[in-house]
Amino acid sequence: MADDRDSDFAAALRRNGLTIPQERREIMRDAVEKMLGLLKVLDDPLAYEDEPAALPRYDLEAKPHGVKS
Amino acid sequence: MSAAPLPTLAEAGRQIAAGDLSPVALTEAALARAAALQPKLDAFIEITAERARAAAHRAEKEIAGGRRRGKLHGIPYGLKDIYDAAGLRTTAHSRLLLDNIATVDAETTARLEAAGMILIGKLATHEFATGGPAFDLPFPPARNPWNTAHFTGGSSSGSGAAVAAGIVSLAMGSDTGGSIRLPAAYCGTVGLKPTYGRVSRRGVAPLCYSLDTTGPLTWTVEDAALSLQVLAGYDPRDPGSADVPVPDYTAALRDGIKGVRVGYCRAFSADGEVGAEQSAALDQAAQTLAKLGSEVSEVALPPNTQFQACARTISHSESFAIHHKDLQERPELYARVTRERLTLGAFISARQYVQAQRLRRILTRKVDALFETCDVLLTAVIPGPAPVLEETDDGPWRKQQPLASVFNVTGHPCMAQPCGFAVDGLPLSAQFVGRHFDEATLLRVGHAYEQEADWIRKRPALATL
Numbered sequence: 166m167a168d169d170r171d172s173d174f175a176a177a178l179r180r181n182g183l184t185i186p187q188e189r190r191e192i193m194r195d196a197v198e199k200m201l202g203l204l205k206v207l208d209d210p211l212a213y214e215d216e217p218a219a220l221p222r223y224d225l226e227a228k229p230h231g232v233k234s
Numbered sequence: 235m236s237a238a239p240l241p242t243l244a245e246a247g248r249q250i251a252a253g254d255l256s257p258v259a260l261t262e263a264a265l266a267r268a269a270a271l272q273p274k275l276d277a278f279i280e281i282t283a284e285r286a287r288a289a290a291h292r293a294e295k296e297i298a299g300g301r302r303r304g305k306l307h308g309i310p311y312g313l314k315d316i317y318d319a320a321g322l323r324t325t326a327h328s329r330l331l332l333d334n335i336a337t338v339d340a341e342t343t344a345r346l347e348a349a350g351m352i353l354i355g356k357l358a359t360h361e362f363a364t365g366g367p368a369f370d371l372p373f374p375p376a377r378n379p380w381n382t383a384h385f386t387g388g389s390s391s392g393s394g395a396a397v398a399a400g401i402v403s404l405a406m407g408s409d410t411g412g413s414i415r416l417p418a419a420y421c422g423t424v425g426l427k428p429t430y431g432r433v434s435r436r437g438v439a440p441l442c443y444s445l446d447t448t449g450p451l452t453w454t455v456e457d458a459a460l461s462l463q464v465l466a467g468y469d470p471r472d473p474g475s476a477d478v479p480v481p482d483y484t485a486a487l488r489d490g491i492k493g494v495r496v497g498y499c500r501a502f503s504a505d506g507e508v509g510a511e512q513s514a515a516l517d518q519a520a521q522t523l524a525k526l527g528s529e530v531s532e533v534a535l536p537p538n539t540q541f542q543a544c545a546r547t548i549s550h551s552e553s554f555a556i557h558h559k560d561l562q563e564r565p566e567l568y569a570r571v572t573r574e575r576l577t578l579g580a581f582i583s584a585r586q587y588v589q590a591q592r593l594r595r596i597l598t599r600k601v602d603a604l605f606e607t608c609d610v611l612l613t614a615v616i617p618g619p620a621p622v623l624e625e626t627d628d629g630p631w632r633k634q635q636p637l638a639s640v641f642n643v644t645g646h647p648c649m650a651q652p653c654g655f656a657v658d659g660l661p662l663s664a665q666f667v668g669r670h671f672d673e674a675t676l677l678r679v680g681h682a683y684e685q686e687a688d689w690i691r692k693r694p695a696l697a698t699l
Binding site: 174177178180181182183184185189192193195196197199200201203204205206207208211215216217218219 | 444539540542543546547550558561562565570574577578580581582586588589590591592593594595596598629630631
């Protein structure tokens with residue numbers, strides 16, 4: 166089980182092209198486990214009609230910051 | 235240095251209008267306080283003295299010539315150093331942006347400048363509004379004016395310190411998970427997080443697009459109302475901005491709160507592991523509101539764990555997306571704590587992000603339902619007084635259960651303001667929450683409570699030297 170966690174942790178870092186200093190790996194892995202424990206509430210099933218809060222808006226007037234109208 | 239803290243925005247505005255106060259003298263007093271207190275507080279990343287003096291002379295000339303722009307004309311303010319001000323650096327308290335000179339004002343900066351306010355400096359923050367307090371950055375963390383050994387709260391740390399110390403009466407903050415309200419609470423000031431979309435975020439370094447909110451830290455609720463009057467309004471160039479009319483925020487400020495229905499989220503304090511002193515102070519605040527004629531009843535928020543799962547998933551995912559490239563290519567430039575907190579986003583799946591956004595909508599509806607029988611909510615925003623700075627959590631995962639991000643998840647406007655003091659002399663804080671875009675009622679309740687409780691008379695000793 167501990168080996169699975171180690172390999173999952175290493176795989177996520179590798180997939181994202183990230184490194185963690187060796188002396189902080191244990192602390193980071195522990196933090197990730199605590200975070201994923203909190204996020205278990207997101208496994209609860211939701212109804213089809215429960216749509217995400219972040220839905221598209223069409224900002225026809227939008228311009229990048231720094232572009233003067 | 236001036237012996238007294240700067241006057242409130244309202245008082246300074248009245249004195250300037252009457253010709254009893256000079257914007258030049260007021261700005262010099264602010265600059266003198268900023269310089270004198272900087273060695274103790276580290277509130278500023280940059281003090282913009284020459285720019286401030288030039289602006290103060292312009293304001294004085296305009297006002298003397300009968301061209302007073304409004305109630306805030308000629309009054310100094312500060313910006314958290316994630317806000318752009320044309321010609322000045324925006325560092326976000328980070329090595330990554332040490333040479334980042336803004337070419338255009340943030341929309342909020344532009345509104346404050348158009349109102350005639352005078353920028354005296356850029357204020358300390360947690361790195362990119364998330365990593366801190368940290369001691370391995372080019373600038374030190376800000377210190378709490380009530381006790382410099384203690385945490386200011388964050389991430390608008392310099393903003394809280396500067397307002398509490400009476401250097402400025404308005405400092406801008408940003409709030410993704412409590413970053414306006416936490417420094418306000420720990421430093422004993424007012425901190426207003428407006429409704430998501432009420433105040434533009436354009437030109438402010440992002441942390442999490444769907445949770446970021448900008449707003450003011452002030453000494454009084456009236457000053458928060460005066461600030462919001464200038465700041466609020468639709469910005470078509472901010473994709474999160476809402477096209478909703480802006481009311482007069484001071485019109486009903488003194489109408490009292492007789493008959494106002496206050497929902498006291500008392501059980502949330504136990505759910506959020508709030509300490510005995512802070513809980514007792516909230517109970518006392520509820521009694522004060524009842525004494526003023528409001529109808530106080532207890533109401534229940536959904537479990538904090540649901541809000542935290544939402545907030546953490548969304549915030550870590552979006553901030554990781556923003557910083558991914560720099561985390562890959564130059565991670566050593568971040569503070570350790572920033573790098574680690576941002577890296578947590580690498581471990582969240584797309585499924586979890588979408589589920590969090592779905593749960594967010596459900597939680598927002600549940601909180602909205604409370605407003606069918608209440609006009610405002612009263613809740614905890616901090617578990618107790620500010621911890622010692624060096625003992626503040628600096629790991630990737632925070633040990634203390636956050637309370638403030640509940641209303642970032644739902645987008646409701648909310649305001650932290652003082653509600654007493656702990657035995658160690660540090661401030662305690664209450665949070666009022668309003669319906670979406672009903673900041674006016676929130677401010678009215680906050681003002682009535684503030685006037686009755688009168689905590690604002692007490693300033694940190696350091697500020698009255």
